[in-house]
Every structure is written in C-alpha cells, then in structure tokens.
Amino acid sequence: MNKNVNIAIVGLGQVGIYLYNELKSKKREIEIKTGKNINIVAISAKNRNKKRRFKINKKIFYSNPLKIFKEKKIDILFESIGQSDGISKKIVEYALKKKVNVITPNKALIAKHGDKLAKLAEKNKVNLEFEASVAGGIPILRTIKEGLSTNKINKVYGILNGTTNYILSEMENSNETFEKVLQKAQKLGYAEPGNPKLDLNGFDAFAKIKILSALSFNTKISKNNCIMEGIENIKLQDIKIASQLGLRVKLLGIAEIVKNQLFETVHPCLVSKNSYIGNVNGVMNAVITEGRPVGESVLQGEGAGPGPTSSSLLSDLMSILLGNIKYPFGISSNKRKSIKPFNNNNYSNSLYLRFEVKDKQGVLSLITNRLSKFKISVKRIIQTPDKKNKKATIVIITHKTTEINVRNFLSIFKKNKNILKFPTLIRLYN
Numbered sequence: 001m002n003k004n005v006n007i008a009i010v011g012l013g014q015v016g017i018y019l020y021n022e023l024k025s026k027k028r029e030i031e032i033k034t035g036k037n038i039n040i041v042a043i044s045a046k047n048r049n050k051k052r053r054f055k056i057n058k059k060i061f062y063s064n065p066l067k068i069f070k071e072k073k074i075d076i077l078f079e080s081i082g083q084s085d086g087i088s089k090k091i092v093e094y095a096l097k098k099k100v101n102v103i104t105p106n107k108a109l110i111a112k113h114g115d116k117l118a119k120l121a122e123k124n125k126v127n128l129e130f131e132a133s134v135a136g137g138i139p140i141l142r143t144i145k146e147g148l149s150t151n152k153i154n155k156v157y158g159i160l161n162g163t164t165n166y167i168l169s170e171m172e173n174s175n176e177t178f179e180k181v182l183q184k185a186q187k188l189g190y191a192e193p194g195n196p197k198l199d200l201n202g203f204d205a206f207a208k209i210k211i212l213s214a215l216s217f218n219t220k221i222s223k224n225n226c227i228m229e230g231i232e233n234i235k236l237q238d239i240k241i242a243s244q245l246g247l248r249v250k251l252l253g254i255a256e257i258v259k260n261q262l263f264e265t266v267h268p269c270l271v272s273k274n275s276y277i278g279n280v281n282g283v284m285n286a287v288i289t290e291g292r293p294v295g296e297s298v299l300q301g302e303g304a305g306p307g308p309t310s311s312s313l314l315s316d317l318m319s320i321l322l323g324n325i326k327y328p329f330g331i332s333s334n335k336r337k338s339i340k341p342f343n344n345n346n347y348s349n350s351l352y353l354r355f356e357v358k359d360k361q362g363v364l365s366l367i368t369n370r371l372s373k374f375k376i377s378v379k380r381i382i383q384t385p386d387k388k389n390k391k392a393t394i395v396i397i398t399h400k401t402t403e404i405n406v407r408n409f410l411s412i413f414k415k416n417k418n419i420l421k422f423p424t425l426i427r428l429y430n
C-alpha cells in the first residue's frame with residue numbers, strides 16, 4: 001500500500017458519523033503509528049441534507065455509494081449501512097472485486113454472506129475485516145485469530161447483546177417491568193427506538209455467535225437449525241423468583257464442539273449470582289473461550305455504541321495499514337470445513353418452569369405426573385397461591401433433561417383449561 005491511503009465511508013448513521021470524526025481527529029496519530037497518510041476522499045449516506053452529529057464535507061458526499069468507485073481511487077472502504085443484503089452486500093462485493101480493502105461492523109452481512117465474501121477477498125488479495133461486528137469494542141475476533149491462533153478452541157460463549165443485558169439487569173435493579181425498562185433503554189439509546197426486535201428476539205446475538213463459532217473452530221459459517229430464543233417472554237416475576245434462588249437471567253450465546261459435532265444456540269439462561277457471567281451487568285458484553293492449552297480466557301467490555309464500535313473499526317484499519325493481506329477468518333477459505341450439526345433434541349439442561357394455573361386440586365399432580373411420564377425429575381417446587389383470583393403460580397426446578405423431553409412435556413399445556421398461560425421455560429446454565 002502507498003504512503004497515501006484513500007478512504008471511503010458509506011453509511012453515516014450512529015457508527016459511520018462517529019468513525020468519520022475519529023478518523024479525522026486521529027489522522028496524525030495514525031500516521032505516527034503506521035507511516036501512512038490517510039485521507040477520507042468519499043462519504044455516502046441516503047439523505048444528503050440530514051442533520052448529523054458532526055459536520056461533514058459535502059464536496060465529497062455521494063448519494064449513490066456505487067458511484068464512488070467510478071470517480072475515485074479507493075484503498076479502504078468502511079461499510080456501515082448495516083443491511084444483510086441489498087446495497088451493503090452489493091457495495092462490499094463491488095469493492096472486493098475492485099481490489100479495495102473492506103472494513104465493516106455489519107454482523108448481519110457477515111453472518112449471512114461471510115464465507116462468500118471471504119473467498120472473494122482472498123481471490124482478490126485484499127483484506128476483509130469485521131472486528132466491530134461482534135461485541136463492540138472488545139477485540140475478540142483478533143484475539144481468536146492471532147492471540148489464540150494455535151490453540152484448539154472447543155467452546156466460545158458469552159453475553160453478546162448489550163441491549164438485552166441492560167434490560168435484564170435494570171429489571172432486577174429497579175423492580176420495573178420489561179416494557180418500562182425497554183422504554184428506558186430506548187431513551188438512553190441502548191435499544192433502537194423504532195424496531196428493537198432483532199436485539200430482543202436473540203437474532204443479533206445469534207449472528208455474532210455464528211461469526212465467533214466459524215472463527216473459533218475454523219469452520220464455515222453454519223446454516224444449522226438452532227435453538228434461538230430472546231428475552232421477550234421474561235417477566236419481572238421470573239427475575240424476582242430467580243433472585244430468591246440465588247440466580248440471575250442472562251441471554252447467552254453458546255457455540256461448542258460436542259462429540260465432533262457443532263452446537264450453537266442463543267437463549268436466556270439462569271446463572272448463579274456468584275458466577276463470573278452472573279456479574280456482567282448493564283450494557284456490558286463478555287466473551288469466554290475455552291481452549292487447549294490456554295484454558296479459559298475472558299474478555300469483557302462495552303458491547304455497543306458508536307465509541308466502542310469505532311475503536312474496533314480503527315483497530316481493523318491499523319491492522320491493514322501495518323500488515324499484510326490476512327485471511328478474513330484466520331485460515332484459508334479452502335481449509336474451512338463444515339461440521340456435522342449436534343442434534344438439538346439431545347441438548348440437556350436443568351430447567352426452570354413457571355406455570356400460571358387455576359388454584360384447584362389436582363393441577364399440581366397433573367404437572368408432576370406429566371413430568372414423570374417424560375422422566376423429568378423434580379429438584380424443587382415453589383407454589384404461590386393467589387387466593388383472591390383463585391390462581392396460583394407454580395415454579396418447578398428440574399434435574400437435567402433433554403430438549404426433546406421438554407418439548408414433549410410442554411406440548412399438552414398448549415390447550416389445558418387449568419393452565420392459564422403456556423408455561424415459561426428458562427434453562428439453567430451448567
């Protein structure tokens with residue numbers, strides 16, 4: 001790469017505009033550290049006249065990002081539009097084919113098309129970097145690719161979504177409902193005001209676990225059918241009961257090699273209040289890897305927001321400016337294999353089951369008989385009657401059982417006149 005490096009930023013939203021300002025203010029520092037003189041020669045967003053957090057140079061503004069490459073020589077493209085397909089995919093593919101290095105925080109794009117894009121980058125001998133796509137400012141991807149590169153990692157898991165972690169922590173701290181705390185999160189900018197669905201339903205964490213899993217196990221990004229559950233059904237009541245039991249609810253992403261098979265999942269977990277992961281609260285993210293010979297490694301930090309995200313984007317930039325062409329997933333695409341998926345039916349956990357029932361004789365035995373039919377043994381029962389409304393809450397903690405047993409056990413409760421709502425299930429972690 002020449003001393004003078006031309007940069008284009010497409011997408012000037014929360015991340016793009018912050019990055020734009022960071023690149024401008026750190027130009028000299030970057031030159032001192034890398035010997036390269038960076039220049040932002042093109043920027044693009046949808047709306048030219050939108051009021052933005054930092055002033056932009058309108059002379060280099062493009063409404064159509066594809067036009068940039070026809071008019072300017074670009075060395076490095078930052079894609080921060082954020083679509084899994086559409087213009088994001090188009091512009092990244094276009095850039096890689098034109099031998100332009102690409103840096104992106106777009107987890108949706110990488111989780112869906114990462115394999116194909118990595119191959120394209122390798123073929124054209126340019127870099128495709130996406131550190132900011134997982135866990136905001138935590139340098140977890142480079143840690144796996146470089147720092148831990150000769151270890152055999154067999155498990156990677158953690159809290160990968162700051163919005164949901166904030167909501168769960170805040171419900172416990174403030175004693176407020178999910179809906180109230182979601183509104184707070186939106187006001188604070190932790191959750192998207194319009195559509196926070198992709199954070200809440202586990203999709204965001206799921207895209208991240210797929211990227212982490214591919215990197216950790218040197219595999220193709222899996223297309224497996226996985227258990228993906230979010231936090232939308234977690235009630236304040238569950239958080240309070242969990243707390244009395246010395247537990248805390250956390251949305252965990254987990255990827256593991258089990259008997260040479262790949263297991264990936266995202267779902268709420270009950271973890272001990274005394275565990276490390278049980279004390280990662282608020283918007284914090286944490287990623288834990290287990291590998292040989294290194295053992296367990298933990299990285300914790302702010303998982304979202306333009307500041308931490310820009311920190312990762314700039315670390316990708318520094319890596320490109322300082323280094324050679326690297327494989328986007330740590331090893332050559334040809335060497336990355338697909339692994340047989342683990343059968344989800346055999347996933348096994350202790351369970352927390354909450355039933356809202358009519359306060360009638362025989363209801364508890366209906367539940368426990370059904371449990372024993374599916375060989376699910378009970379560890380603990382907590383029954384709280386609500387005499388006034390002739391209702392009761394029954395919470396059952398079970399011993400370990402498989403997913404197939406749980407599904408079969410729960411199936412009759414879809415329609416049972418004594419069970420007022422479909423039971424809430426939260427799996428206990430370890």
Ligand SMILES: NC(=O)c1ccc[n+]([C@@H]2O[C@H](COP(=O)([O-])OP(=O)(O)OC[C@H]3O[C@@H](n4cnc5c(N)ncnc54)[C@H](OP(=O)(O)O)[C@@H]3O)[C@@H](O)[C@H]2O)c1
Nearest residue numbers: 011012013014015045046047080081082105106304305306
């Ligand atoms: N926000 C975070 O904290 C965070 C953290 C980690 C990763 N990320 C990732 O970073 C990426 C960007 O997120 P964000 O929060 O910055 O999104 P955002 O605020 O919604 O910004 C999206 C930007 O894309 C522009 N855009 C949309 N369509 C376009 C088109 N056809 N051509 C050119 N520009 C177009 C928009 O233009 P206008 O401004 O004119 O509407 C806007 O500037 C996503 O992949 C996200 O997952 C975000």
